[in-house]
Amino acid sequence: MIVVDTRWSGRNGIGRYAKEVTERLALDWQEIEQSGSPSSPLDFVTKSLKIEGDKPRAVYSPGYNGFLRSVPQTITLHDLIHLEGPGSAKYRPYYDFFLKPLIKKNGHVLTVSETSKRHLENWIDDSDVRVVNAGNGSSAAFAHAGEAFESSRPYFLYVGNLKSHKNVETVVAAIAQMGEFDFYVVTSEKNALEALSEKYGVTDRVRLFSNIDDTRLAQLYRGARATVQPSLLEGFGLPALEAALCGCPVVFFDGCESVKEICAGGGRAVSDSADVREWVEVMSDIPAGERFPAHVITAEQYSWDRVALSVSNLLVEQHLA
Structure with a gap:
């Protein structure tokens, strides 16, 4: 059984990705019994991993968090903006001393674009780590055909x-x-x-x-x-x-x-x-x-079905095969 951190699910950005992908995962999974914000750099030390039943085969997070627990983990790391923009000092210890070692230990990480893939490969700097671009998706609502918003001014x-x-x-x-x-x-x-x-x-x-x-x-x-x-x-x-x-x-x-x-x-x-x-x-x-x-x-x-299938295939390959 794979357990998934669904706390990321929302309307925009990582939240949108998390919602769309987890709903489409082509495997059996269970939601983590967890509170608090997964985006907090201290989440991994302040929150224990709560799971009902038997120990899971692996944990999947659609965002940039992991857990201090001896269980295989897969994460989707969307970018390294926390290390490149203002306020990077707040996040650098978490990324360099927890997240990077976690990724190296598991030997793989998911991301969402070729740009992010290149940046992650440079940051991880380990040829044994596989960086997989599963891509990103878009809702069927976004199409050329359809009603346009009417306004009196451009x-x-x-x-x-x-x-x-x-x-x-x-x-x-x-x-x-x-x-x-x-x-x-x-x-x-x-x-x-x-x-x-x-x-x-x-x-x-x-x-x-x-x-x-x-x-x-x-x-x-x-x-x-x-x-x-x-x-x-x-x-x-x-x-x-x-x-x-x-x-x-x-x-x-x-x-x-x-x-x-x-x-x-x-x-x-x-x-x-x-x-x-x-x-x-x-x-x-x-x-x-x-x-x-x-x-x-x-x-x-840019199909969410295609993204979820790529994520599912990696989870099966790494943890269930």
Whole structure:
């Protein structure tokens, strides 16, 4: 029996991945009886692994946590942003002295993109460890065909949190110079968005959306002049994928490898992440009615069924064969 840490399941990012993949695992599994947040660097020492019944054959976590227990473990490590962005000192002991040894002991780790695979291989620096890119997926709601959100003014769209590596402030500064456009933001960080809007004097042109379902989000993508993904670092870049599948143009920072991996051949790249003028120029250059080319990205390439099958196959191969 495989046991799975389902505490990661949610609506966005790792939470979305965890929910979609665990629901589709092609093997018998049991939920871990666990409380607390799996994202805490101290979770592995403050929480004991609680499992009903016999000792499991292995533990699977769809996020970056493991357990101090002598049982085989498989994790999906989406990226190394915790080690590359601000605040890395908080996470480095956990990654270097617990997570890396755990991965080396088990001899394998899952990830979500070729970019993250390369970064993980460099960080682990052990040819005996297998890094498997199981990919990432997208909901069937995200497609070219469908209803578009109707607005009286053209708008750009951003989906995600407002952490510093997301570089959202640069786009807000650009929007301040583009008076004919509104800026729609899908996030749970209301206070941070309001502070940014006030700082740049665009409160009347910024609209917040939160807790919306995939159908509504797809409508927002289809109605937008473009989706902006200004991130400096990403393990994948799910909003860029969702936007592209809806036919929405994507403006992204060329130095963000994982987003470039998704958008190459169809997106609009900005060469300098901090150059507000360049963001204004690239965003302003997108004409009404432009669509992300349908042939560049297909839903079949990013199927949750395919991702879950890859994860299931590895779990069976490593722990159940």
